[in-house]
Amino acid sequence: MSEYNTNGPVEVAVAPPISRDAQEKLRQNDFNVTVVAQDVEQLFSASPSIFRQTKKITDAFLELREVENFLDELVVKHPDQARVKQIGKTENGTPIHMMIIKSQISPAASLAGANNVSPVVFLDSGTHAREWLSVSTSLYAIQQLLEQPSSPARQVEWRIVPVVNPDGYAYSWNTNRLWRKNRKSGIGRCQGVDLNRNYDVNFEGIGSSRRPCSDIFRGPAAFSEPETRAVRDAFLEVRSEVKGYISLHSYSQVIMLPWSYQPDVHPNLKNMTDLGEGMAKAISKARGTKFDVFNTYKSFYPASGTSMDWVASLGVPHSLAIELQDKGHHGFLYPENKIRDAVTEVWKGIEFFAEEIARQSRQENFTQQ
Numbered sequence: 001m002s003e004y005n006t007n008g009p010v011e012v013a014v015a016p017p018i019s020r021d022a023q024e025k026l027r028q029n030d031f032n033v034t035v036v037a038q039d040v041e042q043l044f045s046a047s048p049s050i051f052r053q054t055k056k057i058t059d060a061f062l063e064l065r066e067v068e069n070f071l072d073e074l075v076v077k078h079p080d081q082a083r084v085k086q087i088g089k090t091e092n093g094t095p096i097h098m099m100i101i102k103s104q105i106s107p108a109a110s111l112a113g114a115n116n117v118s119p120v121v122f123l124d125s126g127t128h129a130r131e132w133l134s135v136s137t138s139l140y141a142i143q144q145l146l147e148q149p150s151s152p153a154r155q156v157e158w159r160i161v162p163v164v165n166p167d168g169y170a171y172s173w174n175t176n177r178l179w180r181k182n183r184k185s186g187i188g189r190c191q192g193v194d195l196n197r198n199y200d201v202n203f204e205g206i207g208s209s210r211r212p213c214s215d216i217f218r219g220p221a222a223f224s225e226p227e228t229r230a231v232r233d234a235f236l237e238v239r240s241e242v243k244g245y246i247s248l249h250s251y252s253q254v255i256m257l258p259w260s261y262q263p264d265v266h267p268n269l270k271n272m273t274d275l276g277e278g279m280a281k282a283i284s285k286a287r288g289t290k291f292d293v294f295n296t297y298k299s300f301y302p303a304s305g306t307s308m309d310w311v312a313s314l315g316v317p318h319s320l321a322i323e324l325q326d327k328g329h330h331g332f333l334y335p336e337n338k339i340r341d342a343v344t345e346v347w348k349g350i351e352f353f354a355e356e357i358a359r360q361s362r363q364e365n366f367t368q369q
């Protein structure tokens with residue numbers, strides 16, 4: 001979610017004494033005005049609870065250190081299934097970690113394929129610091145994968161980076177809850193690069209900014225940031241095996257498909273749309289929550305240098321980004337008492353995605369024989 005949007009909704013927060021005047025002025029200028037929250041301060045206080053006894057990932061957001069502990073504990077519990085790999089370091093020296101989870105293909109299924117290499121699904125979250133729900137969603141996915149080894153999602157190998165932007169994430173916990181970018185310094189009076197404008201695909205193009213103070217500042221060069229380089233290198237290491245990519249963001253409840261930088265139709269768009277709609281259906285089965293499936297450029301907003309487009313440009317058949325719950329009432333300040341519903345329903349979509357990737361890969365292997 002970014003502020004760059006010429007024809008779509010824009011959210012503005014104003015102080016109570018001028019709220020009525022501001023609404024009046026906007027209406028006079030032909031804006032459709034809806035009040036999504038009467039009291040933003042109250043939403044802030046409902047967001048993370050400082051006093052808590054237990055920290056289950058479905059009941060609370062996790063600080064960076066807690067995320068690391070969570071991953072380490074799972075590896076200790078499932079040493080033959082999972083490992084954590086450091087894929088890079090931020091400018092401040094903070095490690096960036098990736099969880100690798102082996103596939104559980106039955107011998108019969110793997111014999112049916114042309115080779116024994118499992119398809120890989122790459123998933124990342126926490127690219128934008130304030131999008132805490134994205135981190136909870138990927139942690140829940142990791143937990144499900146390891147604790148439900150019979151899940152159809154275990155037919156693929158997983159590479160999951162839960163916090164792409166650890167410095168930004170920590171900053172959103174300790175200083176500015178609504179911080180988006182990384183914490184790059186030395187670029188003038190403002191800090192931070194929007195990591196999701198820093199990938200090498202149409203870099204410098206539409207929907208990105210050259211101004212360091214902008215929330216969509218793309219950085220001085222493609223892959224100028226250690227965080228995007230870490231994701232790039234981890235990805236390229238298994239490039240030929242990666243058949244699916246999901247980047248988790250919040251919020252809007254949409255499944256976004258390439259391209260985001262240009263109106264041209266992606267060669268695999270039909271197949272991607274079918275898969276996206278299958279995911280949306282799987283999500284809605286849980287509690288009726290509706291996710292739309294969009295071509296990003298046409299229906300959402302144009303953006304250049306995004307990870308989704310970069311992965312799609314490498315020929316990976318399925319590359320998408322999910323803007324998680326909700327549609328704006330809580331927005332980035334998603335309440336902790338709703339995490340469980342949110343992560344469990346989206347898990348159903350992720351599971352469907354992996355199952356379908358496995359099926360399509362088997363088919364591809366079969367036709368190549």
Ligand SMILES: [Zn+2]
Binds near residue numbers: 131248
């Ligand atoms: Zn985002």
